Amino acid sequence: MVRTMRGIFSSLILLGAIVAGGPAFSQATAVGQHRDWGTYSYQSDSGKVCYVMSVPKAKEPASLDHGDIFFFVSQKPGQNVAFEPQFIAAYDLQEGSKVTVTVGGKSFTMFTQGKSAWLENAAEEPQLLAAMKAGTDMKIAAKSGRGNDTGYTFSLLGLTAALESIQSCK
Template identity: 55%
Template sequence: MSVKTVATAMALMLASAGIASAQSPTRIQQFKAWGAYSYNSAGSTVCYVLSVPTAKEPASVDHGDIFFIVSQRPGQNISYEPQAMMGYPLQASSKVNVTIDGKTFVMFTKDKAAWVENAAEEPALVAAMKGGTSMTVSATSGRGTNTSYSYSLSGISAALKQIETCK
C-alpha cells in the first residue's frame, strides 16, 4: 500500500474518531493483503491493520478511497475494533453488511464510516476474518447506489498478531 493510501486512511480514521491531533502513521510490516501500522495520539499508541478491496462494484462509479480497518486503542480500552471506511457519504440510517463464509455481520453507519452494530459481535467478526479467505462488504451510498467490495483475508492473522501487544 502506498504512503498516500495509508495517509488518506489515517486522516479518515482520525476524523471519524473525532481525534484532531495525531502523528503520521508508521508502517510496522506488510502481511500479504494487510498492513500493520501505529501512531501516537494524545500520549497513547494506536495500532491498526488495514486493507483495500480487491474488487469494487459497480465498476462504473467513483468509489473514492475504500478501506477496512481493525484497530487497537489500549489507552481507550478498545481492542480489535473493526471499521469500514468509504470514500463517500453513506446513506443515513443505512446498514453495512460484512459477509465471511456465509456469516453476515451488520454495521451501523455514520458519515463515511461503519462499525459493528452489536459490539459484542466484534470478536466473532475478527475470528471469522482470521479463519476466512475472503470478505465482502456491502453498503448504500448517500445517493442510493448499492456498492460491494471484495477483500482478501490473506495475511490478516499475522497482521493482527503483530499488533496484539500494542501499548
C-alpha cells in the same frame, strides 16, 4: 451512546488522518506488511494506536468512482479499545443505512455514520474477527448517500499475522 461516540471519535481520527493527511496519519509508522494487510501505529493524545488495514480487491459496480475504500481493525489500549473493526468509504453512506459484512456463511450488520461503519452489536466483534481469520475473503455491501448499492471484496490473506503483530500494542 458510548458505542456511537467511541465510533465517531475513531472515525474522525482515522478519516481525518487519511483524507486530510492530518497529523496522525502523516506521523503513522508502517509497522509491516502481511500479504494483503498493512500494519501501522501512531501516538495519539490518549496513547499509542495500532491498526491493520486493507483495501478492496474488487469494487462494484465498476461504473462508479468509489474513491479510496478501507477496512480497519484498531487496537487503542489507552482508550480500552481492542480489535475494533471499521469500514471507511470515500463517500457518505446513506443516512440510517446498514452495511453488511459477509465472511463465509456468516453475516454481520454495521451501523453507519458519515463515511464509516461499525458493528451494530460490539459483542460480535470477536465473532467477526474469528470469521475473518478463518476466511479467504470478505464481502461488504453498502449504500451510498446518493442511493447507489455498492459492494467490495477484501482479501483476508495475511490478516492473522497482521493482527498478531499489533497484539502487544502499548
